[in-house]
Amino acid sequence: MFDWIFNVIEGFGLPGLFGLILLENVFPPIPSELVIPLAGFLSAQGSMALIPAFLAATAGATVGALFWYYAGKQVGRERLRGFAARLGRWIGFTPDDLDAVERWFDRHGGKVILFGRMIPGIRTFVPIPAGLAGMPLPRFLGLTVAGSAAWTALLLCAGYLLDAQYERVAVFVDPVSKGVIALIVLTYLWQVLRPRGRKAQARDRT
Numbered sequence: 001m002f003d004w005i006f007n008v009i010e011g012f013g014l015p016g017l018f019g020l021i022l023l024e025n026v027f028p029p030i031p032s033e034l035v036i037p038l039a040g041f042l043s044a045q046g047s048m049a050l051i052p053a054f055l056a057a058t059a060g061a062t063v064g065a066l067f068w069y070y071a072g073k074q075v076g077r078e079r080l081r082g083f084a085a086r087l088g089r090w091i092g093f094t095p096d097d098l099d100a101v102e103r104w105f106d107r108h109g110g111k112v113i114l115f116g117r118m119i120p121g122i123r124t125f126v127p128i129p130a131g132l133a134g135m136p137l138p139r140f141l142g143l144t145v146a147g148s149a150a151w152t153a154l155l156l157c158a159g160y161l162l163d164a165q166y167e168r169v170a171v172f173v174d175p176v177s178k179g180v181i182a183l184i185v186l187t188y189l190w191q192v193l194r195p196r197g198r199k200a201q202a203r204d205r206t
Contacts, residue, residue: 005030009038014052018060025064025124032061033120036152040159054149054156061117061148062141065127069140072131077102080128098128105129110143117147 008016017039024030036057043050072080081095105112105126113135116126130140 005035006038009035009042010047013048014056017048017053018056021057021060022064025061026067027124031120032057032151033155036155037159037162040156041162043156044160044162050156050160054152057152057156058145058149061123061152062144064124065117065144065148066141067127068125069127069131069137072128073134074131077132080132097125101125102129102132105133110135110139113140113143114147117144118151123147 005020008020010016012019017035020030020035021032024032024035039048039053039057040050042048043053075083077098081098085095101112101122106129112126113130117123127140127144
């Protein structure tokens, strides 16, 4: 996992970094906590400019967030719930998850968009209630860019400052990241294959 991400960023440069972060924000298979520090490490090595790397990662996160913002705004609550009910097992996002993130947004408003950008897993879906609530696009973009930029700067600086130590960190990070991915895959398979009650089956048919 570590070597693959390293090769993507090193081989494709800024477009590769942008693409990985965009993908993580649409469907989170790759943790930005691993991707962005790698970009910082490459910047310290002189293989990638630091400021363009910061801009590419922030842009990838923002564009990915816009996907879910417009999903909430254009598709609507009921259709999203129906989509999540039918395909939630495959995308890892159920109607209950939608209800939970909406309640959180109702209580905390824009803070959810700002600080949610810094929480793994949560950041992927926090744009949905903003779209559902009709939050103005400029405000959504401002909060999203601010949160994404802060998180990107933190991780990028961490990788940059580690510099030569990052290769040592990789010895520990790679097995851990593989374990995390394996856990995600097992959880995903459990959601897909587990027996479902009559109530859930009836809801899926509605």
